[in-house]
Each structure stands twice: as structure tokens, then as C-alpha cells.
């Protein structure tokens with residue numbers, strides 16, 4: 241093929257520990273990988289602070305993005321075997337898969353909460369703004385970047401395409417579950433993706449799965465369920481994340497108070513001022529953040545210094561389980577005692593909550609309408625997954641939430657100052673831990 245749909249003279253491959261090889265045949269994809277905005281993803285970890293818990297979890301958004309592209313490439317290949325596809329639609333799919341996470345910043349999860357930014361907004365900006373990615377996409381036609389952005393924003397007219405990249409069973413999840421399992425070394429997260437891809441059938445609205453592949457789909461749902469609680473919400477990872485966000489809060493607070501930093505956070509200037517541009521945003525990656533955290537270990541502000549020491553040296557907060565309904569009774573007393581012990585509760589006493597809904601059937605009108613997974617019966621009928629699968633039914637629509645109270649146990653065990661108060665705090669926390 242020539243012109244806009246140009247193929248490379250020779251196929252390129254990336255060696256990948258999860259999918260073995262990632263195949264690139266389209267010139268467009270090869271060029272996108274080479275852009276500086278895409279290369280930046282090498283400096284953003286896929287799992288944020290998870291590496292403090294699972295030391296193998298150093299893989300990046302770059303690895304994951306290539307993986308999602310590869311799964312999408314295979315999905316598209318399967319679909320093309322069954323029906324004719326517009327060659328442009330195929331490239332929209334592949335580009336969206338490759339670029340779906342391109343707007344992620346460093347330690348996205350905490351970063352977005354502290355600075356009220358949102359990676360989806362930046363993804364759109366990167367695709368539509370003045371970037372190398374935009375220039376490459378425009379080579380396919382003026383309207384092409386918008387199509388790619390719309391797929392990622394789930395507003396694209398072709399619902400099948402949207403569902404391949406974001407639904408309850410999509411290329412994104414299929415990659416991150418396997419990839420995160422591989423790099424963390426846990427035994428959850430594995431499922432038979434080959435089988436799922438083989439039984440997948442396109443419909444106008446979404447991809448459906450032949451009933452003969454139901455157990456592979458069940459396995460996928462269960463692996464997601466287990467990965468959330470065993471890896472993504474691991475309390476030690478969350479402790480590091482709590483500290484990370486407190487560092488960012490403290491730095492912002494000091495900046496606003498006019499504190500003189502020894503290491504002036506010039507990369508954060510526009511962010512702190514609430515006027516960050518795309519150009520500034522693209523300069524932020526995890527190596528920059530880590531640079532400041534290390535430098536701030538020398539700061540005169542004792543809170544900023546202590547929090548950075550904790551993050552760099554992995555001296556994390558401990559936690560107790562807490563039930564917010566009873567927690568509220570002791571909360572005012574706890575705050576008061578922390579102040580008396582001269583430990584600032586704004587930085588050292590944190591309730592953190594996680595919740596997950598492993599799979600949901602369709603509930604029209606609810607806050608988050610999720611398209612359910614459908615099975616294709618031999619007679620051509622479609623059946624919703626939880627109606628056929630007892631395993632999936634057992635966890636369907638069940639949201640599990642968990643709350644933990646984080647605090648610096650080492651501070652409370654240093655009795656050289658305010659010993660009595662600290663002992664009272666410990667007793668109070670102990671009754672929570674139950």
C-alpha cells in the first residue's frame with residue numbers, strides 16, 4: 241500500500257517480555273513511537289509507587305502502551321478476517337491504542353489529586369495541540385488527530401472501536417493485568433488471552449465472546465479482581481503514595497508562603513501558580529520529581545525534609561484499618577493529641593480509601609453506566625456474562641471499599657518529647673486497629 245497507508249519496507253519488532261514480540265508494519269505507528277512525547281513515557285512508571293512493595297514493578301507507560309497497541313493489532317487482524325474494514329479505521333484503532341495513556345504525568349495518581357490536573361485532558365492536548373505526535377497524525381489528513389482523540393475520549397461514532405480500547409474487557413486492561421503480574425512477580429493476573437482473542441466476535445456496538453470461551457473470560461475477570469486487592473491497592477504502596485502527595489502539598493504550601501527553597505522548584509512554577517502549559521507539562525517526568533525529592537532532603541523546612549527522607553529511604557507510614565463510621569468519634573481527639581505532640585496532622589495523619597467494582601452488569605441511569613460483557617450463544621443470541629457464569633455472578637455489582645489510617649509510627653515511639661501524649665495516641669489507634 242502506498243500514500244497515507246504506507247507500510248514499512250521491512251517489519252520492525254520490539255522484544256517484549258509479555259507478548260514476546262510487538263510487530264510494527266505501518267509507517268504511521270513507527271513514526272508515532274519515535275516522537276518525543278511518546279518517548280517521554282519511558283520516564284513514567286506504569287504503577288507509580290508500587291515498586292516500593294514489589295521491587296520488579298519498574299516498568300513504564302512506554303512498555304504498556306506498546307503492549308496495548310500489540311493486542312489491538314491482533315484484535316484488528318481477527319476482525320479483518322471476518323469482515324471488511326476501512327483501512328483508515330484500522331489506523332485510528334492502532335493509534336488510539338498506542339496513545340491512550342500519552343497524557344499521564346509522573347506518579348499520576350497522587351499528582352492529579354494534588355494539582356487537580358487530569359491525564360485525559362493532557363492526552364487530548366498532546367494529540368490535538370502543537371506536538372510532534374499531532375504533526376505525525378496530521379500526515380493522515382486534517383481530521384485524523386481528532387478521530388484518535390475521540391476514540392480515547394469514548395465519543396467516537398464507531399462504538400465497536402471505542403469498546404476495544406475501553407470497556408470491561410479491552411486491550412488496555414488485557415495488557416496491564418498481564419504486564420503488571422509479570423513485573424511484580426505475583427501469580428494472579430494471568431489468563432488465556434489467546435483464547436479470548438480467538439472467541440472474540442465483532443458486533444456494531446462492541447466485541448462479544450463465543451460461549452465456548454466463557455471460562456477464559458471468567459479467568460480474566462477474576463484476575464482483575466485479585467490484582468486490584470493484591471497489587472494495585474497494596475497498603476504499603478498506598479503508604480508511599482500518601483507520603484508522595486504530602487510532599488507535593490508541602491512544597492506547594494511553602495511556595496505559596498514565599499519560603500526560600502535551597503533547590504528552587506522551577507519545574508513546578510507554573511503548576512503551583514495554576515497556569516501550567518502543555519510545554520511545561522511535558523517536561524515533568526519521574527526523573528525530575530525524584531531529583532527534587534532528593535534535593536529537598538537538604539531543605540531547612542523540617543516537614544518537607546522529613547517527608548522526602550521517608551520517600552527516598554522507604555521509611556513509610558504504618559497503618560491501622562479504620563471504619564469511617566466509628567472513626568469519626570475519635571478523630572477530633574486524635575487531631576488534638578497530634579497537635580499537642582507537635583506532629584502536624586495535616587501531613588502526618590491521613591485516611592486513605594480504595595474501592596473497586598470488579599464487574600458490573602448494565603444498570604441504566606446509574607452514575608457510571610458500564611457496558612456489560614456479552615456471550616454469543618450457538619443460536620446467535622447474546623447473553624450477559626453474569627447470567628451464564630456463576631463465578632462472575634458471585635462478584636457482579638459488588639463494590640468493595642476499604643479505609644486505612646496512616647501515621648508515622650516511629651514518631652509516636654520516640655518518647656524523648658511528649659511521651660505521655662504519644663502513648664495516649666497509640667492506645668487510641670490500637671482500639672481502631674481491632
Ligand code: NI
Nearest residue numbers: 304340341412
Ligand atoms: Ni493504559
